[in-house]
Amino acid sequence: QLQLQESGPGLVKPSETLSLTCSVSGGFIGSTTYYWGWIRQPPGKGLEWIGSVFYTGSSYYNPSLKSRVSMSVDTSKNQFSLKLSSVTAADTAVYYCARHADRGDFYMDVWGRGTTVKVSS
Amino acid sequence: SSELTQDPAVSVALGQTVRITCQGDNLRNFHATWYQQRPGQAPLLVIFGNNNRPSGIPDRFSGSSSGNTASLTITGAQAEDEADYYCNSRDSSGKHLVVFGGGTKLTVL
Secondary structure, three states: OOEEEEEOOOEEOOOOOEEEEEEEEOOOOOOOOEEEEEEEEOOOOOOEEEEEEOOOOOEEEOOOOOOOEEEEEEOOOOEEEEEEOOOOHHHOEEEEEEEEEEEOEEEEEEEOOOEEEEEOO | OOOEEEOOEEEEOOOOOEEEEEEOHHHHOOOOEEEEEOOOOOOEEEEEOOOEOOOOOOOOEEEEEEOOEEEEEEOOOOHHHOEEEEEEEEOOOOOOOEEEEOOEEEEEO
């Protein structure tokens, strides 16, 4: 059974770079059928899609975050990562990693449990 | 870009049927996918490809669409169905971009 697990610092200072990693178990990240991505949820608010990355490194980002986001894949470790630069308090959220199925529709079929990141000095 | 609109809150009596809707122009070209999120938990896929349920999702959950509106219907709502429900779809550009609705809080009375 595929499982995803987020990891990274729970506290990041304003203007610094948020870095998270998602470890994939029970499946291979190098699949040609799936993308891998990130979604976040600020406290008390809805879901916001951040972006997704293919095992080749091809990536797609939310236009509203594109200038600050980068994602990468490490197939040797079966992991993928998120970097979000120049963070502010508005980036405080629960960050989820998720597998994205690309079958005409593009949707998240397996989610991690999420990790809370607070931006504060 | 594109937007998906959901009613902020909906309520249903225990055992009754409820419909949660999602509106957006991109739904004319792409199906809505539906997620359930219980408090303190990660979202869970409940409907994909317009009306397909992943393994383990009860058959009281179903999806449909007409024009620019997609619907999630729960037939015979149970107490455990009380949760936030989100729709999403591919962005209207057709690229690998995603847009979420704002979510609907379902209360089971």
